[in-house]
Amino acid sequence: MKSVKIALTVLVLAIWGIAGCEREIISRSSEFEALNPANADSGARFWKPVLLASPDEFPVANPIAVTSADYKLEMLEIKSWQNKMTQAERDQMNYWSAGVVLRWNEIMRELVAKYNLPPYQNEDGTYPIPNSANPLAYPFFPFSNPPYAARAYAYLSVAQYDALIASSHYKATFKRARPAVTDVSIKQLIPATADFAYPCEEAVAAGASAAILTLMFPGEQDFIQQKLTECKNYRIMAGVNVRSDVDAGVALGKSVASKFIARARTDRAGKAVGTPADWANLEAKCAATGETPWISQESPKRPPMLPLFGKTLGFLLDTNMVVASRPAGPPSTKSEQFKKELDEVLWYSEHPTRERMRITHFWGDGVATYTPPGHWNAIACEDFVKLRYSEVRWARNLALLNMSMFDAAICCWDTKYAYFNPRPSQVNSKIKTLTGLPNFPAFSSGHSTFSGAASIILGHINPGRANDYDAMAKEASLSRLYGAIHYRSDIEVGMQMGQNIGLKAIERAKTDGAE
Amino acid sequence: MKRHLPILLLILAFTKTSFAQTDTDGLMMAKRNLCGGFIYGYTNWSQYWEGTALRKNENIGTFSSHSVMAMANYGITDRFNVIAMAPWISNKVSAGTLIGQSGIQDLSVLVKYQFLSRTILGMDVSAIGLFGGSLPLTNYVADYLPLSLGLQSKNGFGRILVDAQKGNWYGTASAQYIVRSNTRIDRTAYYTTEMIYSNQVALPDVFTYNIRAGWRKDADLIVEMVYDQMNTLGGFDMRKNEMPFLSNTMNASRIGINCKLPIPSTNGLSFMGSAMTTLAGRNMGKANMFTAGFVYQAMFHPKESK
DSSP, X not given: OHHHHHHHHHHHHHHHHHHHHTTOOOOGGGGOOOOOOSOOOGGGGGSOOSSOSSTTSSOOOOXXXXXXXXXXXXXXXXXXXXXXXXXXXXXXXXXHHTOHHHHHHHXXXXXXXXXXXXXXXXXXXXXOOOOTTSTTSSSOSOOOOHHHHHHHHHHHHHHHHHHHHHHHXXXXXXXXXXXXXXXXXSOOOSOOOSSOOSSOHHXXXXXXXXXXXXXXXXXXXXXXHHHHHHHHHHHHHTTSOOHHHHHHHHHHHHHHHHHHHHHHHTSSGGGTTOOHHHHHHHHHHHHHTTSOOOOOOSSSOOOOSOTTGGGSOOSSSOHHHHHHTOOOOOOOTTSHHHHHHHHHHHHHHHSOOHHHHHHHHHTTOOTTSOHHHHHHHHXXXXXXXXXXXXXXXXXXXXXXXXXXXXXXXXXXXXHHHHHOOOOHHHHOTTOOBSSOOOSSOOSSOHHHHHHHHHHHHHHHHSGGGHHHHHHHHHHHHHHHHHTTSSOHHHHHHHHHHHHHHHHXXXXXXXXXXXX | OTTHHHHHHXXXXXXXXXXXXXXXXXXXXXXXXXXXXXXXXXXXXXXXXXXXXXXXXXXXXXXXXXXXXXXXXXXXXXXXXXXXXXEEEEEEESSSSBOOEEEEOEEEEEEEEEEEEEEETTEEEEEEEEEEEEEESSOOOXXXXXXXXXXXXXXXXXXXXXXXXXXXXXXXXXXXXXXXXOEEOSOSOEESSSEEOSXXXXXXXXXXXXXXXXXXXXXXXXXXXXXXXXXXXXXXOOOTXXXXXXXXXXXXXXXXXXXXXXXXXXXXXXXXXXXXXXXEEESSBXXXXXXXXXXXXXXXXXXXXX
């Protein structure tokens, strides 16, 4: 009797113990070590920028002399900070020391996830459109859906890249030594490259990043400004830069970003939402071909996502190239092939396995996530931290990745709205989906296009993982069929289109001077 | 005594029993009595609280859940009972395209110990402690709310219960604390109010209290009103048009009726039924819940035990 009581009590206690112990969450991004580049890439001033005409397109003022009284005051700032550093400041320093390009990429991912919510309908069943001039009024601007996110990541990475090339040029021009070289009593609390200090390259990247983030997420200015301040201060606290290094860096970064901001304002993405006339026209055009046009499966019916995004100006392909690379259309909705593919989707809908659900959810990247381009940025960054790139190489590699995925979004959206074909569950209401049904036409699959592009360029950057990236891309692509939201031809054509874009990025990579 | 444990496990595994003496009432199963049964449950809602705002969602329509709960309660002594239960659940929504989910959810095992029983001011008063835990029995998908069967966490819970009866009238009040383990999801990163790069999700603990009052005759005939309050201790709100997430704040205030009626000339078979409705909530459905089932109470022959 007693032993039963004891046994039961022990059992319950064991469950309590398990429940109580498994409670700590360690975010992988908090475990990245301080960046200590294997190679400073001081030759980056000769690399080919994307938008800048030359690395010295924007001027940087001459630094004050290291023998001046003002400079000595700046050295004092380091010392006084190091003497009274709080734990919170030390934590911030350690956080940023993993790499500035990396951390701003993560901040972008976080904001994409935060703003990736489709607006709620109006009383009359129409939907409000987010307004960049009034970002904090509902519906909040932006709705950072996958095309919006692909573009935002691209502008961030490319602006960082161009800004760091400019930074490399000026560092070699002014040759200002690090504070610890000028005054041996200064402690360097984090690793620093052995090259020059002015302008601070981390601040250059930060200034560019903050400007692009403010453009893309105008409702987050306070948050972005706070991150920028932290990012400036950690350089000084760590004793690797003085304030004038950092201030000049932020100013240069902002100047370079201004060129990207001007481009973003005229890249036609702002008109991608279209008008009710555009939406009606897409449906009429498809119906005129005798095919079944796409209809929103949401209730109330939501206008299709960014139907004119295919006209946006990307970085790798021009608009003519986008149209020229458009694949032949999906199987006719009246064809045997279509019926066969529809039946295959129905089969996956009716036979979900736990493993296919895992794959569907792992790659889902839907509402309130950082989107598929964000997922590939996360995959890339977790690999890059092991490769100990310099900041400028970090930016260059992420720029190649994100230019690819921005163009993937453009080509994919061009294709979707050229054919405007229905989702499987529109044609057969027996098809239930394992994940949220995207509100735009099926052909071709966005996940497949993004993943094809990302896996090819990442395989070039990090050849040791090329097979893994390829396997991940295939799984991501199949996840959309498993989820019963795409036909097989969507995912196969999307993958091929994405891979072709990845090859374009490799062409650029081979000639940008970094290899 | 030990010889009964396999029998108990057998009942758990193969029969789906429901039980008379539950984790929220003040009744104890007598020594060597076993009560088991199945209880069918139906829950539905067509409105839910998104944060604190009550809304409809035309892409969900009406959420409905059918379940069959297998339960068993065994009296190790008159004052020390063990209760086990496990449900099979099937969830679906009437609108939109999302696929429904069904399967076996979590096993709960708890011990119920009556540590005080005396007459105070002419009332029979008892105080009971309940202590238990639950474990997922299958690898169901948790990160698929509102359709997922459960949250895949391992829970430990403790409840203190006070029951007072005068004549046939009685009242019961209890409060419970639930410790919840992290749960693992199929994604490797997720956003709550910040981005977290992990496949582990921390769930806030839960505090509940439950008040019931009614009329009962022995432990066979019971008619009572119930009020139940559940609060997560932490969590975050769904934003406008956001899907629910496992670590949301989840609060609910519910009220309802509950009964147990003996079935004549069956020598131990009873009907149990309940109806509850949700008065207020946060990040949860405004649910109506009904249960109906039969429980059978059997006494083991004294010779069978040591």
